[in-house]
Amino acid sequence: MGLLFLVSAAVALIGTVLLITQKNAVYALLGLLVAFGASAGIFLSLEAPFIAVSQILIYAGALAVMFLFVLMFTDTRTEEDTGMPVAVGARPDFDPAEHGKKKKKKKKKDAEPNKLLSGIVLPKPMAVVVALSLLVCFSFAIIKLPGSYSRFGDLPTVQSAQVKDGEKLPNYDTGLKFTPEAGETEQPRYVDYGSTEAVSYSIFEGFPLAFEVVSLLIFAAVLGAVLLARRHLTGIPGTQDVGKEQPDA
Amino acid sequence: MLEPKSVLFLAAILFSAGVYGVLSRRHLIMLLMSLELMLNAINIMLVTFSRYWAGRGSGLIAAHSGQFFTLMVMAVAAAEVGIGLAIIVAIYRRKHTSDADAMTDLKN
Structure with missing residues (x-):
């Protein structure tokens, strides 16, 4: 477990450095993906296989693809790349449609093959100071x-659990005792730490209300995302049909 | 030998890197990505504490509450990214940029 943690930690740090240094957003996303995958390895080394698989499915699978999708939708260049002010309203003659075209021309003129090293964002001093002081605070808290x-203590085995509880329960896995509430038909038994079964007990026996509320939250989020990203907001005051003026739609 | 302190320290490094990313980048999607990195660091911390308490004789549900909240954080992160990316797309439709410095509509 120690070796898996060391390797995963190193890979996670590499991915993180890639994320915060790369100018090209797709490379940065790649770094984020690496960090997420390595985090799954860290979860495995902490004996949480269910969380590790969820991590890969949700973060590395769904979230990363969503990020990539939106990156393809939008212009990923910022003022730093083009040397042009992008603050709308900063210039009275600003025309968003023209602006996009100009940026593209400029990009083509000094187009050079993207190299990992040439695409590094220079560190911002104040951001470095804030992040480092935060890290120092965390380190003090951890040292204290x-x-x-x-x-980490040893996980309870069936033997140790039986000695502690003073009884022999039917079953199976090592570890933690599941005690059904009065009136349930299930038998008490031992389940493995971190197994899907144990996590499901923590969800449905421990915090069922939070589980239901989160489903509501996701429902609201899906509705909100659909409403926000809709193309024509017809009938809603204050919005306009902006799809037509897009330069390369 | 795997120590809780070293895992927590790694999570602290990842969180600080996420903070640095949020503060230093101007691209809105990069901001969201750094935010995700911070949430991921918190997940690592939660799972570490879960494992720590499992090794110290907590009951089944108490020992797994850290893992449960990790799942909750994942769900909230997914919802947040969905909304955030939709907002970015909507802003891009209006302004044709996703630079954070261009978001000055509420200024003055």
Whole structure:
């Protein structure tokens, strides 16, 4: 487990550095993807296989693809790349449609093959100061943790659990005892730490209300995303049919 | 030997890197990506504490509450990214840029 953690941590750090240094947003997304995959390895080394698989499915699968999708939709260049002010309203003669065209021409003129090293964003001093001071605060908090935090305890085995509970339960896996509430038909038994079964007990026996509320949240988010990204906001005051003036639609 | 402190320290590094990304980048999508990195660091912390308490004799549900909240954070992150990316697309339709410095409509 220690080796898996070390390798995953190193890969996660590499991905993070890629994310925060790359100017090209697609390369940065690649770095984020690497960091997410390595985080799944960290979860595995912490004996949380269900979380690791969820991490790969949700973050590396769904979120990364969504990011890539929107990157393809939008212009990923900023003022730093083009040397042109982009603040709308900063120039009275600003025309968004023309602006997009100009930027493209300029890009073609000094087009050079994208290299990983030439696309690095220079560090911003104030951001470095803030992030480093935050890291120092975190480090103090971690160093000040009680001594019990210098090792993970052993997970309970069936034997140790049986000794503790003073009874022999039917079954299966190692570890933690599931005790059904009064009136349920299930038998008490031991389940493995981090297994899907154990996580499901924590969801449906421990926090069922939070689980239901999160489903509502996701429903609202889907509705909101559809409404926000809709092309024609006909009948809604204050919005315009902006699809037509897009230069390369 | 895997230590809780070293995992927590890694999570702290990832979180600080996410903060740096949010502060230093101007592209809106890069901002969201750095935000995701911060949420991911919090997930690592939660799972670490979950494992720590499982090794110290917590019950089944108490030992897994960290993992449960990791799942909740994932769901909230997915919702947040969905809304955030929709807002970015909507802004891009209006302004033809996704530079954070161009978002000055509420200024003055």
